[in-house]
Amino acid sequence: MRITQGTFSYLPDFTDDEITKQIEYCLENGWPLSIEFTDDPHPRNIYWEMWGLPMFDLADAAGVLMEVNACRKAHPDCYVKLNAYDASLGRQTTALSFIVQRPEPEPGFRLDRQEDHDRVIRYTTRAYVVDRPTGERYRGESNGS
Amino acid sequence: MSDPKKSDPNGPYSDSSDAPARPSFAMGRSGAESVPTKPDPMTSDAGTSKARDKGRQSSSTARPTGAGIASAPAAGTSGGSEEAEQLPPGAQVDLSAAQADSGIEEVLTGLDNELVGLDMVKTRIRELAALLLIDMQRRRFGLEGNRPSLHMSFTGSPGTGKTTVALRMADLLHRLGYSRKGHLVTVTRDDLVGQYVGHTAPKTKDVLKRAMGGVLFIDEAYYLYKVENERDYGQESIEILLQVMENNRDDLVVVLAGYADRMDTFFAANPGFGSRIAHHIDFPDYTIDELFVIAEKMLERDGYRFDEEAVPVFREYLERRMARPRFANARSVRNALERARLRHANRLIAAGGQVGLDDLVTLKPADFLGSRVFAGEGPEPDEEED
Numbered sequence: 001m002r003i004t005q006g007t008f009s010y011l012p013d014f015t016d017d018e019i020t021k022q023i024e025y026c027l028e029n030g031w032p033l034s035i036e037f038t039d040d041p042h043p044r045n046i047y048w049e050m051w052g053l054p055m056f057d058l059a060d061a062a063g064v065l066m067e068v069n070a071c072r073k074a075h076p077d078c079y080v081k082l083n084a085y086d087a088s089l090g091r092q093t094t095a096l097s098f099i100v101q102r103p104e105p106e107p108g109f110r111l112d113r114q115e116d117h118d119r120v121i122r123y124t125t126r127a128y129v130v131d132r133p134t135g136e137r138y139r140g141e142s143n144g145s
Numbered sequence: 146m147s148d149p150k151k152s153d154p155n156g157p158y159s160d161s162s163d164a165p166a167r168p169s170f171a172m173g174r175s176g177a178e179s180v181p182t183k184p185d186p187m188t189s190d191a192g193t194s195k196a197r198d199k200g201r202q203s204s205s206t207a208r209p210t211g212a213g214i215a216s217a218p219a220a221g222t223s224g225g226s227e228e229a230e231q232l233p234p235g236a237q238v239d240l241s242a243a244q245a246d247s248g249i250e251e252v253l254t255g256l257d258n259e260l261v262g263l264d265m266v267k268t269r270i271r272e273l274a275a276l277l278l279i280d281m282q283r284r285r286f287g288l289e290g291n292r293p294s295l296h297m298s299f300t301g302s303p304g305t306g307k308t309t310v311a312l313r314m315a316d317l318l319h320r321l322g323y324s325r326k327g328h329l330v331t332v333t334r335d336d337l338v339g340q341y342v343g344h345t346a347p348k349t350k351d352v353l354k355r356a357m358g359g360v361l362f363i364d365e366a367y368y369l370y371k372v373e374n375e376r377d378y379g380q381e382s383i384e385i386l387l388q389v390m391e392n393n394r395d396d397l398v399v400v401l402a403g404y405a406d407r408m409d410t411f412f413a414a415n416p417g418f419g420s421r422i423a424h425h426i427d428f429p430d431y432t433i434d435e436l437f438v439i440a441e442k443m444l445e446r447d448g449y450r451f452d453e454e455a456v457p458v459f460r461e462y463l464e465r466r467m468a469r470p471r472f473a474n475a476r477s478v479r480n481a482l483e484r485a486r487l488r489h490a491n492r493l494i495a496a497g498g499q500v501g502l503d504d505l506v507t508l509k510p511a512d513f514l515g516s517r518v519f520a521g522e523g524p525e526p527d528e529e530e531d
Contacts, residue, residue: 053347055354
Protein backbone atom coordinates (compact mmCIF):
# COMPACT_ATOMS: atom_id res chain seq x y z
CA MET A 1 0.00 0.00 0.00
CA ARG A 2 1.49 3.25 -1.13
CA ILE A 3 1.87 5.78 1.65
CA THR A 4 0.46 9.16 0.81
CA GLN A 5 1.79 11.90 3.02
CA GLY A 6 2.60 15.51 2.42
CA THR A 7 2.46 17.55 -0.74
CA PHE A 8 2.27 15.83 -4.14
CA SER A 9 1.46 12.55 -2.42
CA TYR A 10 -0.98 11.45 -5.08
CA LEU A 11 1.47 12.10 -7.90
CA PRO A 12 3.97 9.53 -9.06
CA ASP A 13 7.29 9.79 -7.32
CA PHE A 14 9.41 12.68 -8.45
CA THR A 15 12.56 12.25 -10.40
CA ASP A 16 15.66 14.03 -9.18
CA ASP A 17 15.12 16.74 -11.75
CA GLU A 18 11.63 17.37 -10.48
CA ILE A 19 12.86 17.36 -6.92
CA THR A 20 15.49 19.90 -7.91
CA LYS A 21 12.79 22.15 -9.29
CA GLN A 22 10.79 21.93 -6.10
CA ILE A 23 13.90 22.77 -4.11
CA GLU A 24 14.57 25.72 -6.36
CA TYR A 25 11.06 26.92 -5.70
CA CYS A 26 11.57 26.66 -1.94
CA LEU A 27 14.88 28.47 -2.07
CA GLU A 28 13.40 31.22 -4.17
CA ASN A 29 10.84 31.72 -1.45
CA GLY A 30 13.55 31.80 1.17
CA TRP A 31 12.48 28.62 2.88
CA PRO A 32 15.27 26.61 4.45
CA LEU A 33 15.01 22.91 3.75
CA SER A 34 15.56 19.98 6.00
CA ILE A 35 15.67 16.26 5.41
CA GLU A 36 14.02 13.66 7.62
CA PHE A 37 13.76 9.91 7.43
CA THR A 38 11.90 7.17 9.22
CA ASP A 39 10.90 3.54 8.93
CA ASP A 40 7.65 3.93 10.80
CA PRO A 41 5.10 4.84 8.17
CA HIS A 42 2.17 5.53 10.46
CA PRO A 43 0.49 8.78 9.41
CA ARG A 44 0.43 10.02 12.97
CA ASN A 45 4.16 9.54 13.31
CA ILE A 46 5.17 13.14 12.85
CA TYR A 47 8.55 12.97 14.52
CA TRP A 48 10.84 11.61 11.91
CA GLU A 49 14.59 11.42 12.40
CA MET A 50 16.48 14.47 11.21
CA TRP A 51 19.19 14.03 8.65
CA GLY A 52 21.60 16.71 9.76
CA LEU A 53 20.49 20.19 10.58
CA PRO A 54 18.14 22.29 8.49
CA MET A 55 20.05 23.89 5.66
CA PHE A 56 20.11 27.64 5.85
CA ASP A 57 21.54 30.25 3.48
CA LEU A 58 21.67 28.03 0.46
CA ALA A 59 21.58 29.56 -2.97
CA ASP A 60 21.33 26.50 -5.13
CA ALA A 61 19.44 23.25 -5.10
CA ALA A 62 22.50 21.11 -5.73
CA GLY A 63 23.50 21.26 -2.08
CA VAL A 64 20.14 19.99 -0.90
CA LEU A 65 20.07 17.24 -3.47
CA MET A 66 23.53 16.20 -2.37
CA GLU A 67 22.23 15.72 1.16
CA VAL A 68 19.12 13.93 -0.08
CA ASN A 69 21.32 11.49 -1.91
CA ALA A 70 23.56 11.06 1.10
CA CYS A 71 20.50 10.26 3.20
CA ARG A 72 19.17 7.83 0.61
CA LYS A 73 22.49 6.10 0.54
CA ALA A 74 22.70 5.81 4.29
CA HIS A 75 19.07 4.75 4.67
CA PRO A 76 18.05 2.94 1.52
CA ASP A 77 15.19 1.24 3.33
CA CYS A 78 13.56 4.24 4.92
CA TYR A 79 11.10 6.89 3.96
CA VAL A 80 12.88 10.15 3.29
CA LYS A 81 11.13 13.47 3.08
CA LEU A 82 12.07 17.03 2.40
CA ASN A 83 10.58 19.80 4.51
CA ALA A 84 10.62 23.47 3.68
CA TYR A 85 10.00 25.81 6.56
CA ASP A 86 8.52 29.24 6.08
CA ALA A 87 9.76 31.41 8.90
CA SER A 88 7.89 34.54 7.91
CA LEU A 89 5.79 36.16 10.59
CA GLY A 90 2.24 34.96 10.51
CA ARG A 91 3.09 31.66 8.94
CA GLN A 92 6.01 30.10 10.76
CA THR A 93 5.25 26.60 9.73
CA THR A 94 6.15 23.93 7.27
CA ALA A 95 5.40 25.32 3.87
CA LEU A 96 6.12 22.28 1.77
CA SER A 97 6.86 18.70 2.65
CA PHE A 98 7.10 15.75 0.34
CA ILE A 99 8.47 12.25 0.26
CA VAL A 100 11.58 11.80 -1.86
CA GLN A 101 12.19 8.14 -1.17
CA ARG A 102 10.00 5.25 -0.14
CA PRO A 103 11.07 1.71 0.61
CA GLU A 104 9.78 -1.17 -1.40
CA PRO A 105 7.56 -3.03 -0.90
CA GLU A 106 5.26 -1.11 1.38
CA PRO A 107 3.18 -3.72 3.17
CA GLY A 108 0.54 -1.32 4.40
CA PHE A 109 -1.58 -1.25 7.53
CA ARG A 110 -3.74 -3.57 9.48
CA LEU A 111 -7.03 -2.32 10.84
CA ASP A 112 -7.77 -3.45 14.38
CA ARG A 113 -11.28 -3.32 15.72
CA GLN A 114 -11.59 -3.26 19.43
CA GLU A 115 -14.99 -3.97 20.88
CA ASP A 116 -15.82 -1.77 23.77
CA HIS A 117 -18.78 -1.24 26.00
CA ASP A 118 -22.22 -0.94 24.46
CA ARG A 119 -21.18 -2.28 21.10
CA VAL A 120 -18.79 0.63 20.61
CA ILE A 121 -16.02 -0.21 18.21
CA ARG A 122 -12.62 1.48 18.42
CA TYR A 123 -10.44 1.40 15.37
CA THR A 124 -6.66 1.33 15.25
CA THR A 125 -4.37 1.19 12.27
CA ARG A 126 -1.09 -0.49 12.64
CA ALA A 127 1.64 -0.81 10.07
CA TYR A 128 2.64 -4.38 9.40
CA VAL A 129 6.29 -3.44 9.33
CA VAL A 130 6.36 -2.27 12.92
CA ASP A 131 6.15 -5.89 13.99
CA ARG A 132 9.82 -5.98 13.27
CA PRO A 133 12.39 -4.00 15.21
CA THR A 134 13.40 -0.69 13.79
CA GLY A 135 16.25 -0.96 11.34
CA GLU A 136 15.05 -4.27 10.01
CA ARG A 137 11.67 -3.19 8.81
CA TYR A 138 11.72 -2.97 5.04
CA ARG A 139 14.71 -5.18 4.67
CA GLY A 140 14.41 -8.23 2.45
CA GLU A 141 11.16 -10.11 1.92
CA SER A 142 8.25 -8.52 3.63
CA ASN A 143 5.35 -10.54 4.91
CA GLY A 144 3.14 -8.49 2.64
CA SER A 145 -0.50 -7.83 3.04
CA MET B 146 16.73 -1.75 -2.57
CA SER B 147 15.93 -0.03 -5.76
CA ASP B 148 15.81 3.67 -5.91
CA PRO B 149 12.17 4.52 -6.36
CA LYS B 150 12.79 8.01 -7.67
CA LYS B 151 14.63 6.77 -10.61
CA SER B 152 12.49 3.79 -11.20
CA ASP B 153 9.86 5.56 -13.15
CA PRO B 154 11.42 8.07 -15.45
CA ASN B 155 8.63 7.72 -17.91
CA GLY B 156 5.85 8.31 -15.51
CA PRO B 157 3.11 10.60 -16.66
CA TYR B 158 4.65 13.63 -14.97
CA SER B 159 8.28 13.03 -15.49
CA ASP B 160 8.59 14.75 -18.79
CA SER B 161 7.76 18.08 -17.31
CA SER B 162 11.29 18.48 -16.09
CA ASP B 163 13.25 16.74 -18.75
CA ALA B 164 11.94 18.81 -21.53
CA PRO B 165 12.51 22.51 -21.17
CA ALA B 166 9.54 24.61 -21.92
CA ARG B 167 9.14 24.36 -25.61
CA PRO B 168 9.95 27.66 -27.19
CA SER B 169 6.86 29.24 -28.50
CA PHE B 170 6.69 29.52 -32.20
CA ALA B 171 4.93 32.78 -32.14
CA MET B 172 7.85 34.92 -31.12
CA GLY B 173 9.00 37.40 -33.65
CA ARG B 174 12.16 36.40 -35.32
CA SER B 175 12.37 39.11 -37.86
CA GLY B 176 15.87 40.06 -36.80
CA ALA B 177 17.23 36.70 -37.60
CA GLU B 178 15.19 36.19 -40.71
CA SER B 179 17.03 38.80 -42.59
CA VAL B 180 20.31 37.00 -42.43
CA PRO B 181 20.69 35.29 -45.75
CA THR B 182 22.52 32.06 -45.14
CA LYS B 183 20.73 30.81 -42.14
CA PRO B 184 20.59 27.04 -41.91
CA ASP B 185 17.14 25.68 -42.21
CA PRO B 186 16.67 23.49 -39.19
CA MET B 187 17.08 26.41 -36.89
CA THR B 188 14.27 28.44 -38.20
CA SER B 189 11.64 26.14 -36.91
CA ASP B 190 12.44 26.27 -33.25
CA ALA B 191 14.20 29.51 -32.70
CA GLY B 192 11.61 30.59 -30.28
CA THR B 193 13.30 32.09 -27.29
CA SER B 194 15.24 35.20 -27.80
CA LYS B 195 18.38 33.28 -27.10
CA ALA B 196 17.78 30.71 -29.67
CA ARG B 197 17.16 33.40 -32.14
CA ASP B 198 20.68 34.05 -33.17
CA LYS B 199 21.86 30.55 -32.84
CA GLY B 200 20.87 29.99 -36.37
CA ARG B 201 22.42 33.16 -37.49
CA GLN B 202 25.33 32.71 -39.70
CA SER B 203 28.00 35.18 -40.27
CA SER B 204 31.16 35.61 -42.15
CA SER B 205 33.16 36.17 -39.02
CA THR B 206 32.63 32.67 -37.78
CA ALA B 207 36.20 31.66 -37.65
CA ARG B 208 37.31 34.60 -35.65
CA PRO B 209 39.95 33.64 -33.11
CA THR B 210 38.82 34.31 -29.63
CA GLY B 211 41.68 35.28 -27.45
CA ALA B 212 41.99 38.75 -28.76
CA GLY B 213 38.59 39.11 -30.23
CA ILE B 214 36.58 39.47 -27.09
CA ALA B 215 37.10 43.15 -26.88
CA SER B 216 35.44 44.01 -30.10
CA ALA B 217 32.12 42.27 -30.29
CA PRO B 218 29.56 44.42 -32.00
CA ALA B 219 26.16 43.85 -30.55
CA ALA B 220 24.72 41.95 -33.41
CA GLY B 221 22.31 39.79 -31.53
CA THR B 222 19.39 40.46 -29.33
CA SER B 223 19.73 37.53 -27.07
CA GLY B 224 21.15 36.66 -23.71
CA GLY B 225 22.99 33.54 -22.66
CA SER B 226 21.96 30.33 -24.23
CA GLU B 227 20.16 27.60 -22.47
CA GLU B 228 18.37 24.55 -23.61
CA ALA B 229 18.67 25.35 -27.27
CA GLU B 230 18.21 22.74 -29.88
CA GLN B 231 21.33 21.15 -31.15
CA LEU B 232 22.80 22.71 -34.24
CA PRO B 233 23.33 20.63 -37.36
CA PRO B 234 26.93 20.00 -38.35
CA GLY B 235 26.71 22.41 -41.23
CA ALA B 236 25.56 25.36 -39.19
CA GLN B 237 27.73 28.28 -38.26
CA VAL B 238 27.66 30.39 -35.18
CA ASP B 239 28.53 34.02 -34.80
CA LEU B 240 31.15 34.29 -32.13
CA SER B 241 31.04 38.02 -31.82
CA ALA B 242 27.31 37.89 -31.36
CA ALA B 243 27.70 35.16 -28.81
CA GLN B 244 30.21 37.28 -26.98
CA ALA B 245 27.98 40.27 -26.98
CA ASP B 246 25.04 38.21 -25.86
CA SER B 247 26.74 36.59 -22.94
CA GLY B 248 27.64 40.00 -21.56
CA ILE B 249 31.12 38.89 -20.66
CA GLU B 250 32.56 41.94 -22.33
CA GLU B 251 31.01 44.04 -19.62
CA VAL B 252 32.73 42.03 -16.94
CA LEU B 253 36.05 42.09 -18.70
CA THR B 254 35.96 45.82 -19.27
CA GLY B 255 34.91 46.26 -15.70
CA LEU B 256 37.95 44.26 -14.73
CA ASP B 257 40.16 46.41 -16.91
CA ASN B 258 38.82 49.66 -15.60
CA GLU B 259 38.59 48.73 -12.00
CA LEU B 260 41.88 46.99 -11.52
CA VAL B 261 45.16 48.72 -12.12
CA GLY B 262 47.99 46.68 -13.58
CA LEU B 263 47.65 42.90 -13.27
CA ASP B 264 48.07 42.50 -17.00
CA MET B 265 48.98 38.85 -16.72
CA VAL B 266 45.91 38.15 -14.65
CA LYS B 267 43.64 39.95 -17.06
CA THR B 268 45.12 38.06 -19.98
CA ARG B 269 44.56 34.76 -18.24
CA ILE B 270 40.99 35.63 -17.51
CA ARG B 271 40.37 36.68 -21.08
CA GLU B 272 41.83 33.41 -22.25
CA LEU B 273 39.63 31.53 -19.86
CA ALA B 274 36.58 33.44 -21.01
CA ALA B 275 37.46 32.58 -24.59
CA LEU B 276 37.80 28.92 -23.71
CA LEU B 277 34.42 28.86 -22.03
CA LEU B 278 32.77 30.71 -24.85
CA ILE B 279 34.13 28.25 -27.38
CA ASP B 280 33.11 25.38 -25.17
CA MET B 281 29.63 26.83 -25.10
CA GLN B 282 29.53 26.95 -28.89
CA ARG B 283 30.80 23.40 -29.11
CA ARG B 284 27.96 22.29 -26.92
CA ARG B 285 25.52 23.88 -29.28
CA PHE B 286 26.76 21.52 -31.94
CA GLY B 287 26.23 18.67 -29.58
CA LEU B 288 29.90 18.05 -28.89
CA GLU B 289 29.67 16.58 -25.45
CA GLY B 290 33.17 16.91 -24.15
CA ASN B 291 33.98 17.02 -20.51
CA ARG B 292 33.15 20.31 -18.99
CA PRO B 293 36.43 22.17 -18.64
CA SER B 294 37.74 22.06 -15.12
CA LEU B 295 37.29 25.46 -13.60
CA HIS B 296 38.86 25.16 -10.19
CA MET B 297 41.49 27.81 -9.79
CA SER B 298 44.22 28.93 -7.51
CA PHE B 299 45.10 32.58 -7.07
CA THR B 300 48.51 33.15 -5.63
CA GLY B 301 49.99 36.44 -4.65
CA SER B 302 50.78 38.80 -1.81
CA PRO B 303 48.01 40.32 0.24
CA GLY B 304 46.23 43.25 -1.30
CA THR B 305 46.89 42.31 -4.90
CA GLY B 306 43.24 41.99 -5.81
CA LYS B 307 42.60 38.27 -5.48
CA THR B 308 39.21 38.65 -3.86
CA THR B 309 38.11 41.31 -6.30
CA VAL B 310 39.11 39.16 -9.23
CA ALA B 311 37.30 36.19 -7.70
CA LEU B 312 34.16 38.26 -7.45
CA ARG B 313 34.49 39.20 -11.11
CA MET B 314 35.20 35.62 -11.99
CA ALA B 315 31.99 34.50 -10.33
CA ASP B 316 30.09 37.04 -12.38
CA LEU B 317 31.86 35.93 -15.54
CA LEU B 318 31.12 32.26 -14.96
CA HIS B 319 27.54 33.07 -14.24
CA ARG B 320 27.15 34.97 -17.49
CA LEU B 321 28.73 32.18 -19.45
CA GLY B 322 26.42 29.68 -17.83
CA TYR B 323 29.08 27.79 -15.94
CA SER B 324 27.75 28.80 -12.59
CA ARG B 325 24.03 28.78 -11.97
CA LYS B 326 23.82 31.48 -9.36
CA GLY B 327 27.11 33.30 -9.66
CA HIS B 328 27.49 34.15 -6.00
CA LEU B 329 30.80 34.17 -4.19
CA VAL B 330 31.21 32.53 -0.81
CA THR B 331 34.41 33.63 0.88
CA VAL B 332 35.71 31.40 3.63
CA THR B 333 38.88 30.82 5.58
CA ARG B 334 40.10 27.90 7.60
CA ASP B 335 37.86 28.83 10.51
CA ASP B 336 34.74 28.32 8.45
CA LEU B 337 35.76 24.91 7.24
CA VAL B 338 37.59 23.22 10.06
CA GLY B 339 35.89 22.23 13.27
CA GLN B 340 37.21 22.26 16.79
CA TYR B 341 36.56 18.74 17.89
CA VAL B 342 36.14 15.31 16.40
CA GLY B 343 33.10 15.13 14.20
CA HIS B 344 32.73 18.85 13.90
CA THR B 345 34.66 19.33 10.70
CA ALA B 346 32.66 17.31 8.22
CA PRO B 347 29.30 19.00 8.83
CA LYS B 348 30.97 22.39 8.89
CA THR B 349 32.77 21.88 5.62
CA LYS B 350 29.71 20.38 4.02
CA ASP B 351 27.61 23.26 5.16
CA VAL B 352 29.97 25.72 3.51
CA LEU B 353 30.06 23.64 0.36
CA LYS B 354 26.31 23.52 0.20
CA ARG B 355 26.09 27.26 0.55
CA ALA B 356 28.60 27.68 -2.25
CA MET B 357 26.80 25.33 -4.62
CA GLY B 358 25.81 27.05 -7.79
CA GLY B 359 28.48 29.67 -7.25
CA VAL B 360 32.11 30.11 -6.45
CA LEU B 361 33.77 29.05 -3.23
CA PHE B 362 36.72 31.29 -2.45
CA ILE B 363 39.04 29.84 0.18
CA ASP B 364 41.29 32.58 1.41
CA GLU B 365 44.67 31.61 2.85
CA ALA B 366 43.95 28.07 1.79
CA TYR B 367 47.33 26.77 2.91
CA TYR B 368 46.20 27.04 6.52
CA LEU B 369 43.98 24.04 5.85
CA TYR B 370 46.99 21.84 5.95
CA LYS B 371 49.27 21.99 8.93
CA VAL B 372 52.49 20.15 8.40
CA GLU B 373 53.39 19.98 12.04
CA ASN B 374 50.19 18.32 13.16
CA GLU B 375 49.19 15.12 11.48
CA ARG B 376 45.94 14.86 13.32
CA ASP B 377 44.84 18.33 12.45
CA TYR B 378 41.22 18.40 11.39
CA GLY B 379 42.20 20.39 8.32
CA GLN B 380 43.04 17.14 6.61
CA GLU B 381 39.48 15.95 6.96
CA SER B 382 38.24 19.17 5.47
CA ILE B 383 40.62 18.79 2.55
CA GLU B 384 39.34 15.31 1.85
CA ILE B 385 35.74 16.46 1.75
CA LEU B 386 36.68 19.40 -0.44
CA LEU B 387 38.47 17.16 -2.88
CA GLN B 388 35.57 14.78 -3.02
CA VAL B 389 33.05 17.49 -3.73
CA MET B 390 35.35 19.22 -6.21
CA GLU B 391 35.42 15.98 -8.10
CA ASN B 392 31.83 14.82 -7.78
CA ASN B 393 30.03 18.13 -8.02
CA ARG B 394 32.19 19.73 -10.66
CA ASP B 395 29.14 21.15 -12.35
CA ASP B 396 27.80 22.65 -9.19
CA LEU B 397 30.59 24.72 -7.82
CA VAL B 398 33.92 26.25 -8.65
CA VAL B 399 36.57 26.31 -5.97
CA VAL B 400 39.15 29.08 -5.91
CA LEU B 401 42.07 28.72 -3.54
CA ALA B 402 43.99 31.83 -2.65
CA GLY B 403 47.14 32.54 -0.71
CA TYR B 404 50.77 33.51 -0.78
CA ALA B 405 52.61 31.93 -3.65
CA ASP B 406 55.32 30.14 -1.69
CA ARG B 407 53.02 28.76 0.96
CA MET B 408 50.53 27.62 -1.62
CA ASP B 409 53.32 25.76 -3.38
CA THR B 410 54.04 23.90 -0.17
CA PHE B 411 50.36 23.25 0.23
CA PHE B 412 50.00 21.78 -3.23
CA ALA B 413 53.14 19.73 -2.76
CA ALA B 414 51.69 18.24 0.41
CA ASN B 415 48.29 17.66 -1.17
CA PRO B 416 48.89 16.40 -4.68
CA GLY B 417 45.18 15.79 -5.04
CA PHE B 418 44.57 19.50 -4.99
CA GLY B 419 47.32 20.38 -7.40
CA SER B 420 46.07 17.96 -9.99
CA ARG B 421 42.45 19.03 -9.70
CA ILE B 422 43.21 22.66 -10.25
CA ALA B 423 43.74 23.53 -13.84
CA HIS B 424 44.23 27.25 -13.62
CA HIS B 425 46.97 28.69 -11.50
CA ILE B 426 46.91 32.45 -11.70
CA ASP B 427 49.69 34.45 -10.15
CA PHE B 428 49.07 37.95 -8.90
CA PRO B 429 52.27 39.99 -9.04
CA ASP B 430 53.02 42.76 -6.58
CA TYR B 431 52.15 46.23 -7.74
CA THR B 432 54.84 48.60 -8.85
CA ILE B 433 55.02 51.98 -7.25
CA ASP B 434 53.43 53.63 -10.26
CA GLU B 435 50.51 51.25 -10.13
CA LEU B 436 50.11 51.86 -6.43
CA PHE B 437 50.00 55.55 -7.09
CA VAL B 438 47.31 55.15 -9.71
CA ILE B 439 45.39 52.98 -7.26
CA ALA B 440 45.66 55.70 -4.64
CA GLU B 441 44.38 58.28 -7.07
CA LYS B 442 41.43 56.10 -7.96
CA MET B 443 40.60 55.53 -4.34
CA LEU B 444 40.76 59.21 -3.57
CA GLU B 445 38.67 60.08 -6.56
CA ARG B 446 36.02 57.65 -5.45
CA ASP B 447 35.94 59.19 -2.01
CA GLY B 448 35.90 62.75 -3.31
CA TYR B 449 39.42 63.73 -2.36
CA ARG B 450 42.44 64.70 -4.38
CA PHE B 451 46.15 65.20 -3.94
CA ASP B 452 47.56 68.63 -3.58
CA GLU B 453 50.21 69.10 -6.25
CA GLU B 454 52.91 69.24 -3.67
CA ALA B 455 51.55 66.16 -2.01
CA VAL B 456 52.19 63.97 -5.04
CA PRO B 457 55.94 63.57 -4.60
CA VAL B 458 55.44 63.25 -0.88
CA PHE B 459 53.02 60.41 -1.31
CA ARG B 460 55.33 58.67 -3.75
CA GLU B 461 58.11 59.02 -1.24
CA TYR B 462 55.73 57.61 1.34
CA LEU B 463 54.97 54.63 -0.85
CA GLU B 464 58.63 53.94 -1.41
CA ARG B 465 59.31 53.93 2.27
CA ARG B 466 56.24 51.94 3.07
CA MET B 467 57.08 49.26 0.53
CA ALA B 468 60.42 48.73 2.15
CA ARG B 469 58.83 48.14 5.51
CA PRO B 470 57.49 44.84 6.71
CA ARG B 471 53.90 43.77 6.27
CA PHE B 472 53.35 45.81 3.20
CA ALA B 473 50.02 44.75 1.77
CA ASN B 474 49.91 46.46 -1.60
CA ALA B 475 46.57 48.08 -2.32
CA ARG B 476 45.32 47.45 1.17
CA SER B 477 48.23 49.39 2.64
CA VAL B 478 47.52 52.20 0.24
CA ARG B 479 43.95 52.32 1.38
CA ASN B 480 44.97 52.39 5.01
CA ALA B 481 47.50 55.11 4.35
CA LEU B 482 44.83 57.20 2.70
CA GLU B 483 42.42 56.60 5.54
CA ARG B 484 44.97 57.94 7.98
CA ALA B 485 45.79 60.84 5.71
CA ARG B 486 42.12 61.75 5.77
CA LEU B 487 42.22 61.58 9.53
CA ARG B 488 45.15 63.95 9.72
CA HIS B 489 43.55 66.15 7.11
CA ALA B 490 40.43 66.50 9.21
CA ASN B 491 42.41 67.18 12.34
CA ARG B 492 44.52 69.76 10.58
CA LEU B 493 41.43 71.62 9.45
CA ILE B 494 39.85 71.52 12.88
CA ALA B 495 43.05 72.68 14.51
CA ALA B 496 43.37 75.56 12.08
CA GLY B 497 39.79 76.58 12.66
CA GLY B 498 38.26 79.53 10.83
CA GLN B 499 36.73 79.43 7.40
CA VAL B 500 37.16 76.51 4.99
CA GLY B 501 36.08 76.20 1.39
CA LEU B 502 35.38 73.20 -0.79
CA ASP B 503 38.98 73.19 -1.89
CA ASP B 504 40.23 72.79 1.64
CA LEU B 505 37.81 69.97 2.25
CA VAL B 506 38.90 67.86 -0.70
CA THR B 507 42.63 68.52 -0.91
CA LEU B 508 45.16 66.38 0.87
CA LYS B 509 48.30 68.40 1.55
CA PRO B 510 51.85 67.14 2.09
CA ALA B 511 51.48 67.66 5.80
CA ASP B 512 48.78 65.00 5.87
CA PHE B 513 51.30 62.44 4.73
CA LEU B 514 54.37 63.77 6.44
CA GLY B 515 52.74 63.16 9.77
CA SER B 516 53.06 59.46 9.12
CA ARG B 517 55.39 57.37 11.20
CA VAL B 518 56.92 56.07 8.02
CA PHE B 519 58.59 59.42 7.70
CA ALA B 520 59.72 59.43 11.29
CA GLY B 521 62.83 57.52 10.38
CA GLU B 522 63.82 54.38 12.15
CA GLY B 523 60.98 54.07 14.53
CA PRO B 524 60.27 50.95 16.51
CA GLU B 525 59.18 48.01 14.43
CA PRO B 526 55.50 48.35 13.79
CA ASP B 527 53.28 46.02 15.73
CA GLU B 528 50.48 46.13 13.34
CA GLU B 529 50.32 47.66 9.99
CA GLU B 530 50.75 51.31 10.64
CA ASP B 531 51.42 54.30 8.53
